Amino acid sequence: MDLLQKTTESNMKSQLLVFLSLFCFWTVISEQMPKSMNLEEGLPEDVLRMIAQADIRSIDDLEDLLGVEAKDSPVFRSTYKIGNSKAAGCKTRIVSVEVPRYKVDPTSVGFFLWPSCVEIKRCSGCCNTKTYKCIPSVANYRPFQIAKLTYRYGRKELTIHTVSIREHLSCNCTELARHHPRFPPKYYRQSTDN
Incomplete structure (x- = not known):
């Protein structure tokens, strides 16, 4: 039993050493790479x-x-x-959006919706640089009448529901938040004073 336990512990230590070696290798390589691959x-x-x-x-x-x-x-x-x-500049465009089924009935899945998709304005397009993104500056919820068909106890049942879907009214190019590493760079560097 001791031999099996020692072998298992040895395997675990070997796996941990391989993992730590790979981690150290990656941090050294990532330090030498440019901070961002952004052209x-x-x-x-x-x-x-x-x-x-x-x-x-x-x-x-x-x-x-x-x-x-x-x-x-x-x-x-x-x-x-x-x-x-x-x-394709940043502006609102009419797109087809699927009606979220949970907004009609969150407790069931056995029903048919009509229409299953609606046309609505959404922001899209590019902002000339990768550091900016086209996002809505003004939005509101637009109501749609949706028919729900269910079949219960051998009978068809048709009900009308009002579903609100978010519509974008205007858009802006907005700067994205910069990515900050989880740990400061000095955490990854090894001391040369050894």
Whole structure:
């Protein structure tokens, strides 16, 4: 019995050492990697903010905003008109949203809803940089009449319910919260004074 117990303890210690080695390896490698794999990180914050909040509808608009001319191949400029690329800007768009069944009846699953989807305005689009996100600035709940069909004791039963679904009225590009590590960087560094 002692031999089996010693073998099990030895295996557990080996597994723990492998785990700790992998953890140390990952922390050393992650320290050497750039803090963020974001390709936009080399740009100054004020430039990113200016680009994110601007209404850029074409490459020409971007050139005007930055005060620079885009470098491209001469063949491209002569063949294609620069500035005809359109961005899907941050705004409300009509989308199809599934009616949440729990809002009609949270206690049952055996029923049919009509309509099962409704059209409603939701924020979508891009904000020119990855540090900003298109989110609703004003929203309210819009009521919809939904028919619920159930079949009980051999009888069909049709009831009408009012369901409120959140609708976005206007949108803004808003800066995302920055990710902060759980532990300070000094926690991961090993002392060189050994």
